Amino acid sequence: MTDFNDLPAHVWPRNAVRQEDGVVTIAGVPLPEIAEEYGTPVFVVDEDDFRSRCQDMARAFGGPENVHYASKAFLTRTIARWVDEEGLSLDVASLNELKIAQAADFPAGRITAHGNNKGADFLRACVQAGVGHVVLDSEQELVLLDCIAAAEQRVQQVMIRVKPGIEAHTHEAIATSHEDQKFGFSLASGSAFRAAEAAVRAPNLELVGLHCHVGSQVFDATGFTMAADRVLALYSRIHRELGVQLPELDLGGGYGIAYTEDEEALDVDEVAHDLLTAVAKTAAELGIDAPTVLVEPGRAIAGPGTVTVYEVGTVKDVTVDEGVTRRYLSVDGGMSDNIRPALYDSRYDARVVSRFTEAPGIPSRLVGSHCESGDILVRDAQFPSDIETGDLMAMAATGAYAYAMSSRYNAFGRPPVIAVRAGKTKLMLRRETVEDILALEA
Amino acid sequence: MTDFNDLPAHVWPRNAVRQEDGVVTIAGVPLPEIAEEYGTPVFVVDEDDFRSRCQDMARAFGGPENVHYASKAFLTRTIARWVDEEGLSLDVASLNELKIAQAADFPAGRITAHGNNKGADFLRACVQAGVGHVVLDSEQELVLLDCIAAAEQRVQQVMIRVKPGIEAHTHEAIATSHEDQKFGFSLASGSAFRAAEAAVRAPNLELVGLHCHVGSQVFDATGFTMAADRVLALYSRIHRELGVQLPELDLGGGYGIAYTEDEEALDVDEVAHDLLTAVAKTAAELGIDAPTVLVEPGRAIAGPGTVTVYEVGTVKDVTVDEGVTRRYLSVDGGMSDNIRPALYDSRYDARVVSRFTEAPGIPSRLVGSHCESGDILVRDAQFPSDIETGDLMAMAATGAYAYAMSSRYNAFGRPPVIAVRAGKTKLMLRRETVEDILALEA
Numbered sequence A, B: 001m002t003d004f005n006d007l008p009a010h011v012w013p014r015n016a017v018r019q020e021d022g023v024v025t026i027a028g029v030p031l032p033e034i035a036e037e038y039g040t041p042v043f044v045v046d047e048d049d050f051r052s053r054c055q056d057m058a059r060a061f062g063g064p065e066n067v068h069y070a071s072k073a074f075l076t077r078t079i080a081r082w083v084d085e086e087g088l089s090l091d092v093a094s095l096n097e098l099k100i101a102q103a104a105d106f107p108a109g110r111i112t113a114h115g116n117n118k119g120a121d122f123l124r125a126c127v128q129a130g131v132g133h134v135v136l137d138s139e140q141e142l143v144l145l146d147c148i149a150a151a152e153q154r155v156q157q158v159m160i161r162v163k164p165g166i167e168a169h170t171h172e173a174i175a176t177s178h179e180d181q182k183f184g185f186s187l188a189s190g191s192a193f194r195a196a197e198a199a200v201r202a203p204n205l206e207l208v209g210l211h212c213h214v215g216s217q218v219f220d221a222t223g224f225t226m227a228a229d230r231v232l233a234l235y236s237r238i239h240r241e242l243g244v245q246l247p248e249l250d251l252g253g254g255y256g257i258a259y260t261e262d263e264e265a266l267d268v269d270e271v272a273h274d275l276l277t278a279v280a281k282t283a284a285e286l287g288i289d290a291p292t293v294l295v296e297p298g299r300a301i302a303g304p305g306t307v308t309v310y311e312v313g314t315v316k317d318v319t320v321d322e323g324v325t326r327r328y329l330s331v332d333g334g335m336s337d338n339i340r341p342a343l344y345d346s347r348y349d350a351r352v353v354s355r356f357t358e359a360p361g362i363p364s365r366l367v368g369s370h371c372e373s374g375d376i377l378v379r380d381a382q383f384p385s386d387i388e389t390g391d392l393m394a395m396a397a398t399g400a401y402a403y404a405m406s407s408r409y410n411a412f413g414r415p416p417v418i419a420v421r422a423g424k425t426k427l428m429l430r431r432e433t434v435e436d437i438l439a440l441e442a
């Protein structure tokens, strides 16, 4: 049975502790103090958690520069600086993500640019900035980038995004001929080889590797090795037919994290070890140099260290079936600050953080304040029966794809984001106000 | 077979026309001119379409004040002014929606406040502003509002939100005991009656009616009459047992619109006629005065008059099965400016608007530029085979719940919103820039 006072270590930030008075602190800062000072809802980021996951990834994959933080998961200037200070590389997937990285003085050489539809502005900005790698996603883009690089008198290092025909769902990896997605060049049809050939021949492009990404929130690591095996076969063909040894292999992101007590995060050390071993072995069998393996985790770095703190408002018991009652707990945020439950049916772990509770659990649903019945944060849970208006609840592992996908639905302003470290708070992003919303009016 | 040059009148803005040169204009303004001046993606709002739908609703429901535009569908200061000028009332569902209405000098007496978790700040602002109605959603709120009204020395008119036990899905209405939602008081359990009784007794509240909302994008109008019948039974009981005749009955929003050629919007005149007749008849049978019927359409007013104009970028053919090819057309927006396809599997009508096309259709998918394979705008369509990079495509009926739910995913700035009328454009909301995003950084 769940002890509602626990903070499962594999789900909550590394520096989350419930004190003797029942209050939860992160990095020594009591969450109620943050709520008091900045209001609710509020995102709280455990800086050391974020940095330590950068370090874990760096160690596992043989050096920080091999790990590209996928900034789409969550990007601010501060985050870009942390990533830089930890020596990691950075993935951007839009011109504005690149601009935010530049605003943080992130070294352009350690940036990789992604996207299925980059556009001339973005590509030009990449070349001008001196971005390390551009991952090419279509023939049109290849031609366009070569042109732009020529105009800028540069040779741009590029990778080719390939579809390895592997689908890594959360709990299983499937080898499939399924190619029905917008990203990449098909391995199976030969179009990936043709793109590599075109890139090798393009005067202002230098092909340094191939890229693939098998999925997100992956728990079955065989998907990564299956993909690596297939892609390496193309390395061998490129070596044989084009006489080029590609030095790098980018296997994308997707490392699964635990959102709820019953989940277990992918063991990064183990996966990295197996993956690097497999790549070395396959390369040896194919008679090619083993490329350096690059990875692009977003969620596994940014996700676990952040919680969202809400204040409980309306508490309402609803009879859902003969005699069965569900308690609806409304909080002061919702689908605007976290669309993932509505969009992906994602599950989360939420706990009272302002005090102990000894009450038994009852069937409950945590809902937001939006004018929409689908505005649900935790669909089906047992929560202690003594939760009442004014209690603070925090939802764990909200660091990735929550703020990044946040909206202003119902004209809610985005919550502030507060970094905590060694007993101190630092405002990372301030709360949005109605003035920010009205600022767009002509 | 679809003629790709058509603009189905029941889906596209009332003033959308394809000119003889193949270019689509709205209210006389060529969409390529707007794209040229403001860039893409861009929302274009046909002002007369919006206003005419206000007028249609007002006529159907016996007066503009009976129609409350649900501002959650799309709200800006300009929109609030249009609604005001047409004489309609306005629903708000958050403190910031109220503030935007106030910033447009919308008469507070014609505002109704909604929400499952309003909070003291919002309620106090309602009372201080002199908001016409507050729709009560819980016992806690009832007590709190009475208190706040007392402190402000006001009597606040209120309605009670009830769950009539009707679920109106898109294509059918179901009478059900299903009560499992966050909104409202249960009719069946008697809690709605008890709330009405408490409101009647509360010294600083004046109960003026009951409210219900059976669903959104409803095509089967029997859901509205079924709900009205059930709620009127409670009017009768309130009359009998509390001696109060409630003058108003708010039946919510949900009027379905056509997003695609094969859909047909709910006929508002017909529904209104049937609904008003049914309410009068049931009231007579129950021996009570027929209350004035109020409605709260959002989508049916804001939805059809707006299109989103995108520029086509990457064009890619993907072999999805032995020999079967799907063309992926990437555009320069996506799930950030319209989450509805990803969130609700919503379908849309998209057409080339910069020229004629005589090409045959091929299996196609319209996708956005986000770094996510689920970033799909039109999943499965036939599009003309001659669409190429640089063509402008517009997606119709994007006026409701697109901009309103838009995000900054991948640090995309929100598109601008341009109103058009009688050959003239007016900037309603400017494009968001990376500076807007960085403005939140501490």
Ligand SMILES: Cc1ncc(COP(=O)(O)O)c(C=O)c1O
Pocket: A070, A073, A091, A114, A213, A215, A216, A217, A252, A253, A254, A255, A296, A297, A298, A299, A300, A400, B371, B372
């Ligand atoms: C190309 C690419 N790299 C990296 C990532 C990051 O994935 P995650 O946050 O699951 O690690 C994604 C996510 O979709 C992606 O598309």
Ligand SMILES: Cc1ncc(COP(=O)(O)O)c(C=O)c1O
Pocket: A371, A372, B070, B073, B091, B114, B213, B215, B216, B217, B252, B253, B254, B255, B296, B297, B298, B299, B300, B400
């Ligand atoms: C209470 C209420 N009124 C009105 C509406 C507007 O609905 P629509 O835009 O479908 O007309 C909604 C939408 O969910 C609602 O919850």
